[in-house]
């Protein structure tokens with residue numbers, strides 16, 4: 532069971548963050564409302580939230596997931612794969628130290644964003660992307676192995692339209708994964724039951740299992756229907772303002 536999460540609301544200059552999509556400027560007030568609803572959903576799922584202060588020095592810092600990999604046995608601080616985000620890690624380190632006695636860090640030349648890490652119980656899929664390099668992936672795999680976790684690499688550099696591995700996959704438990712079409716034939720996912728995301732709903736692949744619920748982005752009815760038919764209780768959340776900045780549901784929290 533997950534019991535806690537770290538979140539950070541968007542800062543006033545959130546719109547100055549990085550994005551690769553052309554969906555317009557996010558509206559700050561609306562982003563705050565969507566973030567509040569997200570926090571309420573995590574609380575509804577039974578998590579106790581640690582809320583960090585908004586951080587204007589780092590406009591992308593609401594996407595806390597990229598700064599660490601948190602597991603049942605350890606937390607590993609990342610070295611984000613884009614220079615403007617490297618400074619975000621220090622603030623997250625301070626708060627994770629309150630929860631973890633085992634706090635490891637990646638080092639040069641490793642680069643890795645938490646959004647590339649998909650935890651599937653004792654196995655971790657590590658995406659190699661524009662943000663996570665082979666050295667970062669290898670360091671993480673070795674650190675995870677020292678805590679008795681296995682891992683495998685999924686190279687997504689040739690997959691169009693996804694920033695991170697978890698922009699295209701999510702683990703639901705019971706060896707079941709949500710995947711976008713572009714990733715569904717990957718050898719790495721053999722042995723898993725795949726819930727396919729239909730064309731046009733790719734953004735919804737970034738859903739998040741939190742205890743008895745699955746958080747899903749609002750506005751993607753086919754995936755939500757499929758999940759409900761499979762017996763999941765879903766909570767649909769408006770994510771439009773975060774989507775404009777290339778962010779999804781998973782990136783807004785570190786859950787442990």
Ligand code: CIR
Pocket residue numbers: 548549550591594596597613616645646647694695698776777778779781782
């Ligand atoms: C970035 O480009 O780093 C942010 N604008 C979005 C990060 C999204 N993070 C995630 O999916 N884990």
